[in-house]
Amino acid sequence: MAASQGFARFLALFGGLYGAYGCLSPLLPNVMAARGLGPAEIGTVLGTATLVRLAAGPLAGRYADAHRAARAVLALAAVGAGLAALAHGPVVGFWPVLMVGLVYAMATAPLAPLADALALAAARGGAAFAYGHVRGAGSAAFIAASAATGWLVEAAGLGAALVAGGVLFLATGALARAVPQANGPRDGSAEDAAGDVSAEARGPDGWRLLLANAPFRRTVLVAALVIGAHALHEAFAMILWLGAGIGAGAAGLLWAESVAAEVLVFLLLGPPTLRRIGPAYALALAAGAGALRWAVMAQTVAIPWLMAAQALHGFSFALLHLACLGLIEGTVPGTLRATALALYGSVGLGLAGALVTLAAGPLFGAFGARAFWGMALLSLCALPLALSLRPR
Numbered sequence: 001m002a003a004s005q006g007f008a009r010f011l012a013l014f015g016g017l018y019g020a021y022g023c024l025s026p027l028l029p030n031v032m033a034a035r036g037l038g039p040a041e042i043g044t045v046l047g048t049a050t051l052v053r054l055a056a057g058p059l060a061g062r063y064a065d066a067h068r069a070a071r072a073v074l075a076l077a078a079v080g081a082g083l084a085a086l087a088h089g090p091v092v093g094f095w096p097v098l099m100v101g102l103v104y105a106m107a108t109a110p111l112a113p114l115a116d117a118l119a120l121a122a123a124r125g126g127a128a129f130a131y132g133h134v135r136g137a138g139s140a141a142f143i144a145a146s147a148a149t150g151w152l153v154e155a156a157g158l159g160a161a162l163v164a165g166g167v168l169f170l171a172t173g174a175l176a177r178a179v180p181q182a183n184g185p186r187d188g189s190a191e192d193a194a195g196d197v198s199a200e201a202r203g204p205d206g207w208r209l210l211l212a213n214a215p216f217r218r219t220v221l222v223a224a225l226v227i228g229a230h231a232l233h234e235a236f237a238m239i240l241w242l243g244a245g246i247g248a249g250a251a252g253l254l255w256a257e258s259v260a261a262e263v264l265v266f267l268l269l270g271p272p273t274l275r276r277i278g279p280a281y282a283l284a285l286a287a288g289a290g291a292l293r294w295a296v297m298a299q300t301v302a303i304p305w306l307m308a309a310q311a312l313h314g315f316s317f318a319l320l321h322l323a324c325l326g327l328i329e330g331t332v333p334g335t336l337r338a339t340a341l342a343l344y345g346s347v348g349l350g351l352a353g354a355l356v357t358l359a360a361g362p363l364f365g366a367f368g369a370r371a372f373w374g375m376a377l378l379s380l381c382a383l384p385l386a387l388s389l390r391p392r
Contacts, residue, residue: 066206
């Protein structure tokens with residue numbers, strides 16, 4: 001397949017996937033409330049769904065690795081996510097919504113890791129295309145879909161978001177069948193250095209081999225610290241800003257700025273930065289940017305300073321993600337890469353975010369904006385781990 005054709009197909013895949021997330025992620029709690037669930041019941045559904053994702057993502061990734069079926073699993077999961085999204089429409093009451101929500105969580109858990117695994121394999125170290133470009137297109141699609149769905153819901157109600165997101169997930173399933181399948185070892189890749197690890201990795205010892213990989217463990221821990229620190233911002237930044245007298249429109253623009261910075265780093269700044277300084281130093285830069293961002297938020301709600309802090313999201317999230325994927329690609333055998341990316345997404349991003357979110361309420365309640373100093377400390381703790389991943 002020509003590089004330009006493969007690039008276009010991955011652009012479509014990531015656009016469809018993150019467009020579907022943009023339609024549904026901000027509004028699913030509202031859908032649950034409209035189906036008769038109270039706040040406690042919504043929290044139960046969302047919390048249980050998080051637990052399901054933590055298990056389903058790595059299991060699906062392991063199956064995809066063992067059977068070299070990343071593309072097929074991605075397509076099947078996307079179709080399942082689309083059907084589950086549409087099924088939210090007719091159900092009413094706690095138990096039906098819980099069942100549909102758990103199916104949705106199970107289906108969506110492996111989508112991003114498997115799309116990443118396929119894109120990394122096809123990118124071939126940047127020779128064909130830069131992974132950051134397709135991931136940036138996904139973030140841009142999320143923004144566009146979120147904005148468009150807001151207008152759609154105003155015109156046609158919450159059901160329109162379910163239909164739009166469900167259709168995009170179904171389209172993602174079809175698009176997944178069109179991208180190239182990952183095909184085992186490549187010259188100079190981690191599996192070459194690992195000798196004949198491939199056959200063993202596809203067997204029952206795959207989990208043990210992956211968890212024994214020290215660079216992979218440190219990469220996941222760095223991600224857990226730096227990304228986990230974002231949880232306080234996700235939960236309480238808008239509350240902090242509105243309480244400080246910042247208008248809803250200005251607060252919304254501050255939030256949008258962070259996503260725009262993410263897209264900028266994915267598309268333009270991240271790939272050359274990664275090539276110039278390497279993934280270990282890029283991780284350290286991301287951790288430092290995160291610490292600076294949270295320190296600013298702990299000290300002031302002045303809009304110029306907040307604008308500067310929000311711009312750092314491009315480094316504290318997007319550059320970190322690019323660096324983590326570069327390290328995983330370089331240190332994990334290809335036969336374990338889907339499993340590794342699923343564990344990275346579930347533990348490094350999902351579990352860490354969930355744990356910090358649980359702590360965020362008491363911290364913010366006790367200390368207000370000063371709770372962000374704790375997030376700065378988490379980010380700083382990642383610095384020595386990141387530097388330990390330098391090539392020796």
